Amino acid sequence: MSPRSPEPTRALYVRVPVPVAEKLDRAAERLRTSKRDVISALLAENLDEGAPASRPRRVVIEDAPERMTVGHASFTPAPAPEVLTLEDAAELLRVSPDALRERAEAGDAPGRRLGDDWRFSREALLAWLGAVA
CATH class of the missing domain: 1.10.10 (Arc Repressor Mutant, subunit A)
Structure with missing residues (x-):
């Protein structure tokens, strides 16, 4: 994970199921970084800007032999050309x-x-x- 950058930030508040939040906590602890950095890195590495808005993406952290799902989200594609x-x-x-x-x-x-x-x-x-x- 990269260290926190001096880039401007914006608060993001989401409610996730308790087991998912606990997995995120464990992932941040194992990776020795913040949850913010875990989520930022996952989004930067796994978002496909051309993906259709209707197709949610699952973000996965591989930690030792087990796979740990951290969360999922849907993203809107760029506006259609004029x-x-x-x-x-x-x-x-x-x-x-x-x-x-x-x-x-x-x-x-x-x-x-x-x-x-x-x-x-x-x-x-x-x-x-x-x-x-």
């Missing part, structure tokens, strides 16, 4: 890229051609979709 490629826009609308390209070329769907590529505003596409009868 500007979409043809493929991204087609996926958003759940249509084929060819069908969306045809609508965009005909001026029916809100998009802009940039050279050989199409770009779409997420907001404009959703507003357009809501207005289509």
Whole structure:
């Protein structure tokens, strides 16, 4: 574990089952560090920023032969991009890229051609979709 850094901190209060809290206490004691450092290191090492928000991650400490689960949490992915490629826009609308390209070329769907590529505003596409009868 790394020593505490002078980085700014923010309080995090969570309620966990007593057995989980006791495992965290034992892990910090065995590793000779604070619970804060245990949790910070686990989060830094185990978070996958691209993981879907609906998939909770389990953080595990391996201590001697036994595995000790310290806790779990769900994390929200980064916000969706505002500007979409043809493929991204087609996926958003759940249509084929060819069908969306045809609508965009005909001026029916809100998009802009940039050279050989199409770009779409997420907001404009959703507003357009809501207005289509």
